[in-house]
Amino acid sequence: MAEDNAVLIGKKPVMNYVLACISLFHNGATQVSVKARGRAISRAIDVVEVTKRRFMPDLKIQNIGISTEELTAFEEGGAPSNVSTIEITLEK
8 A cells, every 4th residue: 555545643633634534535545544643543543433434434444553663852861752653544
């Protein structure tokens, strides 16, 4: 799957990301990947559920991947921190 079919979740309202997913599917994508890190993980799950239940009930959740990334601090001597990530792949 091309990285063009990825929706990166941030701080915007859920419906903005739902519209992005729907637009990708209407433009011919067969798979869309919803990706989030940290506190945005719960918003990513909301996006997938709203897209699936309200707008496209024929969608299937193909894969859910979770992992942890180690981020280094910007300052010198800062301790690295772990950030959880999730990637949910939707299939039409």
